[in-house]
Amino acid sequence: PRSLSAVAWNRALFACVAAAYAALLKGLPRMLGLPTSTSSPGSMYGFWPLSASVAHEELLPLLLGPLYRSLSTQPLFLAIPRDLEDGTSEPASRRQRPVLRRLEDGVVCPPAVSGELHQFVQTHFTSFDLPPSLREELLTLAPPGTRPFSPAELRAYLKRKLTDPKKREKRLAHRAWAGMHSAAFCLELLDFCIGDLQGGGAKGGFANLVGLLLLPLASGGLAYVGQASRGGEPHVVATVQQQTLLPHLRSRFVSPECTAHETLGAYFLHNDEFLRAARLQSVTLSFFAQQLQPLQMQPSATYLHTVWQTMGRSAGGAIKPTPEVVELFGSKTLLPLRSGQVVAVGELSSTLALPAPLLQLELDGAASHWAPQASQAADAEPAAARPRVDELMSTLAVPVVDPAFVCVDEAPLKDQTAAAEALAGYIAADATEPHQLAPALVDKLGARDAAHGALEWSQLSRDGSRALLGLFAEHHVREEAVAMAQDWPPADPDASTEEAREAANGSPRLVSAGRAAALKRMPLYESVQGSLV
Numbered sequence: 001p002r003s004l005s006a007v008a009w010n011r012a013l014f015a016c017v018a019a020a021y022a023a024l025l026k027g028l029p030r031m032l033g034l035p036t037s038t039s040s041p042g043s044m045y046g047f048w049p050l051s052a053s054v055a056h057e058e059l060l061p062l063l064l065g066p067l068y069r070s071l072s073t074q075p076l077f078l079a080i081p082r083d084l085e086d087g088t089s090e091p092a093s094r095r096q097r098p099v100l101r102r103l104e105d106g107v108v109c110p111p112a113v114s115g116e117l118h119q120f121v122q123t124h125f126t127s128f129d130l131p132p133s134l135r136e137e138l139l140t141l142a143p144p145g146t147r148p149f150s151p152a153e154l155r156a157y158l159k160r161k162l163t164d165p166k167k168r169e170k171r172l173a174h175r176a177w178a179g180m181h182s183a184a185f186c187l188e189l190l191d192f193c194i195g196d197l198q199g200g201g202a203k204g205g206f207a208n209l210v211g212l213l214l215l216p217l218a219s220g221g222l223a224y225v226g227q228a229s230r231g232g233e234p235h236v237v238a239t240v241q242q243q244t245l246l247p248h249l250r251s252r253f254v255s256p257e258c259t260a261h262e263t264l265g266a267y268f269l270h271n272d273e274f275l276r277a278a279r280l281q282s283v284t285l286s287f288f289a290q291q292l293q294p295l296q297m298q299p300s301a302t303y304l305h306t307v308w309q310t311m312g313r314s315a316g317g318a319i320k321p322t323p324e325v326v327e328l329f330g331s332k333t334l335l336p337l338r339s340g341q342v343v344a345v346g347e348l349s350s351t352l353a354l355p356a357p358l359l360q361l362e363l364d365g366a367a368s369h370w371a372p373q374a375s376q377a378a379d380a381e382p383a384a385a386r387p388r389v390d391e392l393m394s395t396l397a398v399p400v401v402d403p404a405f406v407c408v409d410e411a412p413l414k415d416q417t418a419a420a421e422a423l424a425g426y427i428a429a430d431a432t433e434p435h436q437l438a439p440a441l442v443d444k445l446g447a448r449d450a451a452h453g454a455l456e457w458s459q460l461s462r463d464g465s466r467a468l469l470g471l472f473a474e475h476h477v478r479e480e481a482v483a484m485a486q487d488w489p490p491a492d493p494d495a496s497t498e499e500a501r502e503a504a505n506g507s508p509r510l511v512s513a514g515r516a517a518a519l520k521r522m523p524l525y526e527s528v529q530g531s532l533v
């Protein structure tokens with residue numbers, strides 16, 4: 001058909017155009033005196049057509065594809081000579097002289113290769129000095145011979161050059177490898193090498209990194225990824241703060257720059273697959289407990305903040321008195337109290353942890369709050385005091401955690417890549433809002449009484465007992481009101497669980513089986529004789 005003849009004609013026409021265009025571009029180096037002239041490479045490559053300058057997208061496969069395929073086989077690509085493989089270098093005069101090579105004779109650096117990494121590539125590989133727009137065109141069209149510089153190529157090169165111990169030492173003493181003496185540069189190389197391994201990219205995943213001499217150590221040296229320390233144990237990944245707590249492990253620590261690195265930090269701190277492949281030991285809660293050595297003196301506030309921050313980061317959140325925490329740290333004297341004392345971590349389950357605003361909260365101790373008839377009496381008593389929570393706890397001899405260590409918002413701990421904030425808090429609060437205070441006090445008063453015998457109830461004033469009873473009564477009234485408003489209990493008996501009721505109320509239930517028993521044991525109830533029973 002005629003239409004097919006027209007298509008064939010157009011294809012043949014553009015093939016001729018592409019061939020003629022290629023012939024003209026091949027003659028440009030001689031016309032411009034390249035590469036010996038001082039002319040800028042842009043003076044030649046400015047004549048090369050790019051996709052952005054083609055008016056119709058349909059013309060790209062007809063014109064640019066054949067054109068670049070033809071050009072790729074010719075020595076038209078300005079290359080930067082590299083150091084020789086035997087460790088010597090070319091004379092300065094030759095290193096400064098540009099050369100024209102075929103596309104298959106060098107590598108094309110993608111935009112991700114920049115800065116010191118780009119300089120390293122120019123030193124160790126034949127790379128092309130091309131305008132960014134032309135590099136992008138070559139990477140997009142990928143004519144025959146195109147070699148994008150890739151993470152796989154860098155990994156293979158580093159293993160080939162630095163595996164043999166004798167050749168490695170000789171090469172590392174050469175100026176071409178001077179950057180390897182910098183932890184920051186080694187991490188830049190590692191960051192590029194890991195680029196195609198994310199999300200199950202290259203076959204073998206992170207195991208492709210094993211054998212790369214790119215792991216900076218805190219001692220200042222380098223180790224192969226996947227290599228054990230001199231003692232045969234895994235290298236340890238730890239932040240600067242963590243390393244100060246475990247100085248006896250210095251020979252095993254990787255450089256703190258690893259965890260502080262903008263992109264690699266997340267791999268070293270959180271990527272279990274990467275840590276397993278690299279055979280690295282992270283500072284887990286159990287590892288930290290095992291390695292933390294006791295101090296011979298009273299720990300400073302800075303030391304305690306660092307310890308609890310490390311515990312929080314290792315646990316992935318605010319620390320609670322779980323069986324694991326008690327087993328690992330129970331005997332360690334690390335729990336800071338508001339009084340200034342430091343006690344064993346095992347005391348946490350019977351120690352009140354509240355943020356400062358709740359500790360300073362004043363409780364209503366007025367008699368009218370729980371006995372309205374009293375306000376109508378002719379000989380009405382003067383206004384009762386409003387004792388604060390911290391005052392009541394001090395009277396009852398209930399220890400309170402230093403509020404600076406209490407974590408109200410767990411977000412700072414969950415964002416483990418963020419910089420440390422010393423006063424963010426690390427110990428889970430027993431209550432963070434006033435409506436959660438009553439159950440928290442019942443729990444801790446009951447736990448303290450059970451663990452250490454009777455509290456100092458005899459020191460509690462009548463105003464203090466009324467304040468506590470008023471707090472408990474108010475919570476119970478609000479709890480029952482919420483239940484009635486929601487038609488509690490529901491028709492479904494399976495939904496009438498204590499957990500469901502607490503979820504509906506937005507706070508722990510006060511009159512649960514355990515708390516009811518604890519309330520009965522508290523001598524808070526005023527008899528007609530005026531004594532507390």
